[in-house]
Amino acid sequence: MIWESILQALTPYILLITLSGVSLGIVWGAMPGLSTTMAMALLIGLSAGMDQNTALSFMLGVYTGSVFGGAISAVMINIPGTPDAVPTMIEGHQLARRGEGGQALGMAIGASFIGNWVGIVLLIGFIPLILAFALHFKSWEMFLLALIGISVSGSMAAGSLPLKGWIAGWLGMLVAFVGIDSIHGVPRFTFGILELQDGINYVAVLIGLFGLAEVLRVLPQRDHYTIPAEVGRVIPSFTMLARYSKAAVRSGIIGTLIGAIPGAGANVASFLAYDIGRRRAKPEEKAKWGKGSYEAIVSAEVANNANIGGSMLPMLALGIPGNAAAASLLAALTLKNVVVGPTIEIDHPGLIYYIYTALVVANILMYGAAIMLIKPCVKLFSLPRGLLLSLIIPICVIGAYAIRLSMFDVWVMFASGLVGYVLHAFRFPTAPIVLGVILAPLADENFRRALLLFEDKSIGFVLSQYVGTVLLLVVAFVFIEGVLRIRRERKDRQRGLN
Amino acid sequence: MTDRQHFSGEDENAGFASPGQDLIASAFLALLSLWIMVESVQMNNPGTLATAPGLLPFLTAGSLCLMAGYLASLAIRRHRSGATTVPVDEQPDHLRTLMLVALIGVYLACLQMISFEYTVQLDAMRLGYGAFEVLTIIALTAILLIFWRKPLLPCLTVSFLWVTLLAGVFRYVFTVPLPGSL
Numbered sequence A: 001m002i003w004e005s006i007l008q009a010l011t012p013y014i015l016l017i018t019l020s021g022v023s024l025g026i027v028w029g030a031m032p033g034l035s036t037t038m039a040m041a042l043l044i045g046l047s048a049g050m051d052q053n054t055a056l057s058f059m060l061g062v063y064t065g066s067v068f069g070g071a072i073s074a075v076m077i078n079i080p081g082t083p084d085a086v087p088t089m090i091e092g093h094q095l096a097r098r099g100e101g102g103q104a105l106g107m108a109i110g111a112s113f114i115g116n117w118v119g120i121v122l123l124i125g126f127i128p129l130i131l132a133f134a135l136h137f138k139s140w141e142m143f144l145l146a147l148i149g150i151s152v153s154g155s156m157a158a159g160s161l162p163l164k165g166w167i168a169g170w171l172g173m174l175v176a177f178v179g180i181d182s183i184h185g186v187p188r189f190t191f192g193i194l195e196l197q198d199g200i201n202y203v204a205v206l207i208g209l210f211g212l213a214e215v216l217r218v219l220p221q222r223d224h225y226t227i228p229a230e231v232g233r234v235i236p237s238f239t240m241l242a243r244y245s246k247a248a249v250r251s252g253i254i255g256t257l258i259g260a261i262p263g264a265g266a267n268v269a270s271f272l273a274y275d276i277g278r279r280r281a282k283p284e285e286k287a288k289w290g291k292g293s294y295e296a297i298v299s300a301e302v303a304n305n306a307n308i309g310g311s312m313l314p315m316l317a318l319g320i321p322g323n324a325a326a327a328s329l330l331a332a333l334t335l336k337n338v339v340v341g342p343t344i345e346i347d348h349p350g351l352i353y354y355i356y357t358a359l360v361v362a363n364i365l366m367y368g369a370a371i372m373l374i375k376p377c378v379k380l381f382s383l384p385r386g387l388l389l390s391l392i393i394p395i396c397v398i399g400a401y402a403i404r405l406s407m408f409d410v411w412v413m414f415a416s417g418l419v420g421y422v423l424h425a426f427r428f429p430t431a432p433i434v435l436g437v438i439l440a441p442l443a444d445e446n447f448r449r450a451l452l453l454f455e456d457k458s459i460g461f462v463l464s465q466y467v468g469t470v471l472l473l474v475v476a477f478v479f480i481e482g483v484l485r486i487r488r489e490r491k492d493r494q495r496g497l498n
Numbered sequence B: 001m002t003d004r005q006h007f008s009g010e011d012e013n014a015g016f017a018s019p020g021q022d023l024i025a026s027a028f029l030a031l032l033s034l035w036i037m038v039e040s041v042q043m044n045n046p047g048t049l050a051t052a053p054g055l056l057p058f059l060t061a062g063s064l065c066l067m068a069g070y071l072a073s074l075a076i077r078r079h080r081s082g083a084t085t086v087p088v089d090e091q092p093d094h095l096r097t098l099m100l101v102a103l104i105g106v107y108l109a110c111l112q113m114i115s116f117e118y119t120v121q122l123d124a125m126r127l128g129y130g131a132f133e134v135l136t137i138i139a140l141t142a143i144l145l146i147f148w149r150k151p152l153l154p155c156l157t158v159s160f161l162w163v164t165l166l167a168g169v170f171r172y173v174f175t176v177p178l179p180g181s182l
Helices: A002-008 A012-030 A036-049 A052-077 A083-097 A103-133 A141-157 A161-174 A194-198 A203-218 A238-243 A245-260 A266-280 A293-319 A324-335 A353-381 A392-404 A407-426 A432-451 A459-463 A465-498 B018-041 B055-080 B096-111 B131-147 B152-173
Strands: B115-123 B127-128
Touching: A002 A012, A012 B055, A036 A052, A036 A203, A036 A245, A036 A266, A036 A392, A052 A083, A052 A103, A052 A293, A052 A324, A052 B152, A083 A103, A083 A161, A083 A266, A083 A432, A083 B055, A083 B127, A103 A293, A141 A245, A141 A293, A141 A465, A161 A432, A161 B018, A161 B055, A194 B096, A203 A324, A203 A407, A203 A432, A203 B096, A238 A245, A245 A266, A245 A293, A245 A465, A266 A293, A266 A432, A293 A432, A293 B096, A324 A432, A392 A407, A392 B096, A392 B131, A407 A432, A407 B096, A432 B055, A432 B096, A459 A465, A465 B055, B018 B055, B096 B115, B096 B131, B127 B131, B131 B152
Parallel strands: none
Antiparallel strands: B115 B127
16 A cells, blocks of 8 residues: 555656646746745645646645745845745845855755755654554544644744734634534524535635735735846755755754644744754854855755645644645645545555655655756746736636635635735734634534533543643643733833833 | 844734724724624524534634734733834835726626637537636736736737636646636
8 A cells, every 4th residue: 555655656647747836836936926825725726627646746746846936036036936035035145146146046956855855754754653642632632733723823923913813813713614513504604695504615715815815915016126147057066065964954853843833834944944053053154144155045945845844744643734835735635535634544545655755756856847947937037026916816716716616716715815915904914814714613523522521521520631631731821922922022112112 | 133033923924013903903803703702692502502503603703802802902002102103014005906906806796797608619629718718818908907017919918828728727637617607
């Protein structure tokens, strides 16, 4: 079964599909204003017409490619293609101005390749442990896990004001309650509208929040970047990479760990690894930091790529996506009736090995495709935003429609886009909404089951469920830490005003 | 980056808005959560309280109401301490955004109401061109004219080629039907 799954990911057709996904991801990630999550959300519609394995390889290819792609525009035009490429932009563009843009990009390719490997190895190493532990989770623990996922996501998404992250997560939960209740079959918040009985399609919400909302926000803005004339030779130097191997391993571990925390994605990973890398750098290297340091590029790029493997860890083992991009992958899997979580190896034998292989294949293809696609990508930068983002609108429409062949879902996507735009204007994060929408059904069903089990029991009995009690303490810690952070932030701001 | 800095979070834009904006948001959230709480209580419950369909929605809305209250209190305190605006990197152009929203809204309404498809039989293959293609080309051309600011012909050409390619991929490669098609 294991070998069969591995070989399936290596058939010529699947390799071609993965290469298409990787190439599309690199080009998409390289375009300023087009994020990884946007790519993943919009392409769920395209994957709807594929079989399970093809869709998985395609989506993993897009994920792997787009995370690296952000580095291209960051280095060449000083605009990060994806938010996590900001540290790479700070360092890489300085190098590009000195005529070392090609070498900086080569280093980013090598670092991304290593980062992906670290993430994959840690994913393979840790998943059996988490699965073995998670198999003992019952309703109470599953409810608390879902609650942790949503609240941690809120905390991580809005750094200075976790309250707004929690509100966003809670709004997502409310969206998910619409539809027929899973225990009694009672309609909830449907108001007699037939289409609402099936619930609100979260893929449409995803496309609206990360696709249309971005178009509404960015398209009306004017272009303001210049295109570089020359890229230079783009070949990763392994001698230089070897010099920064310590930073690479450290950043890989940081990236994977951050990826495993719900809501904390490549953005937090690359900034954290960049910051820790600077503190740990040798004095002569530290002096280059901010003025064009290769070690800084390695730190940031290894971390944001290792994040991919990390984000798959809670998604595959617990059904809790590590970030919005992983949530899109989860959505694509759900469309194929694949339910991930503690019983993944029982329900879908071999799938996990297929995913490992697909990740490895996507990483190897990313390495080659990145070298080939950098120069064409730089040419594509001459495409104005007005053209590029306009072309995304029909993809949003088809993507939302393709899931259930329903115009109602297209309207849901449109409404979600407007909501996403307004939330952005009011400075609310949008990623926790997705976590809320995905995890609320899990929370709802398990919460009520747990209450039934605990109906005649004392508080002492509830607390004697030790895993649940530890998880309950984690929930309390998340909220207390968040409130303390808000207070600290407010005091700092007041001090700043005085 | 400085040695001591705040944790900026995954979404760099997220955080404090102006106190006025935060107050508006909290008022809206409070109203929304109160409405959901009322709806949850009125929900039909065939079982016990433990399995009531409205239980978690009620608790979620209740806690959301508390969060809205906390957000409002923070906004009021910030307003009193003199915080008015929060610097943001981007300068949104609301008029152009509104225009874009209106265009997309009209386009979707047309897509909802108009359905037709012209088909050509080529051996075993049936090629179709329907309401989705026609309406999308018109809408996309209009959007390109406004935001790309090129003459009609390039906008129409790009729009035609892109929509035909996209529709072709979905119709014939992934066999996904398109909206507005019969």
